[in-house]
Amino acid sequence: MDSTEPLSPTPRSTVRRGAKRARTDRSDLYAVLDAGLVGHLGVVLDGAPVVLPTGYGRRGDTLYLHGSTGAASLRAAAAGAPVCFTVTHLDGIVYARSTFHHSVNYRCAVVHGTARVVHDEQERLLGLEALTEQLAPGSWSAARLPDRKELAATTVLALDLTEAGVKVRTGPPGDDERDLALPVWAGVLPLRTVAGGAEPCPLLPAEVPVPEHVLERRVSLGA
């Protein structure tokens, strides 16, 4: 699939509530995923949902997840249980003239599917590279790569971006006509995630400078 191909949602990936906020371009899905740091993975364990934050990476139309071979959620997903992976960016608090129309501006991608355990060593490394670079661009070439023992302790999962929905809210509050004359302030308090100054590990020799890729990460997030 290329990024101009529209998302073809199934019934469960179709945005039903607030359908006007649904985006249908695959490029919107990529943009929301690529801008994130962690997502929330949902699996069903003993009939009940479990939702945990976790890192991820994307290569084309494949989302890579990873985790310890001992983690219960990962084990369930690896065993073929259906999963849901959601990435949300909070962009603003929306103050309306009524409490009912208070809202948030956000971008949210929801991916449904069944994960595939990656066995091929080359794809496992590709997935782990995608995961590392999603969080910390430049680290895959700067840091020590995983050794045999670390790889053996890690499950890498691949989730196809076939069944996915994107929902975005932007702009001012959607107040009722009848409320517009109320003497109540309305508007948006924009939110963003920013990075502070890099904090070197206390065990690092004092002369080691903060490398370019870390400085750039700070800028790309918005310092």
Add this chain to the structure above:
Amino acid sequence: MDSTEPLSPTPRSTVRRGAKRARTDRSDLYAVLDAGLVGHLGVVLDGAPVVLPTGYGRRGDTLYLHGSTGAASLRAAAAGAPVCFTVTHLDGIVYARSTFHHSVNYRCAVVHGTARVVHDEQERLLGLEALTEQLAPGSWSAARLPDRKELAATTVLALDLTEAGVKVRTGPPGDDERDLALPVWAGVLPLRTVAGGAEPCPLLPAEVPVPEHVLERRVSLGA
């Protein structure tokens, strides 16, 4: 329960992976929840997990959720399906000397349970007030309160904070001893969510000033 009472986790709310990161004080749970703006609600629909972002509010040991009476996840939760509600704060990107030990600093609260539909009008208002004030403190007394029709369109759910776990990672990377001499920068890039300047609704008369509670919200988030 008071905040000094320890969390008494059940098997599924016991932190198993990275148990050293588990927190067992109820006050830690409150702190993570109270600092959040949205959480991720997981429910099971047709045997598959669905994870969606949503607002919430807390009063004592009750978490309040709300949504349209027509929303599928809310309907499932209201019908007594088990839910999982997770609030995550991302506090930093952890750069290690190996890719394997790259991580994030975070605070995460996970609540398991079955939601109760709130029918009592007074508690419904209490729940909606908690939800509004969690997102936009001061708005409950500043904005128009929900009318009968709006209340009829809203489901309010209560989730007991009985079965909950809290996990927190702080500090520098946990590198292997053997990697400490590598010429690789290691440390933390701290992250935080900040608010920009308030953006008034275009339909607002120019003379309406940004009220104190919105200015304070910006400060409380970190401008």
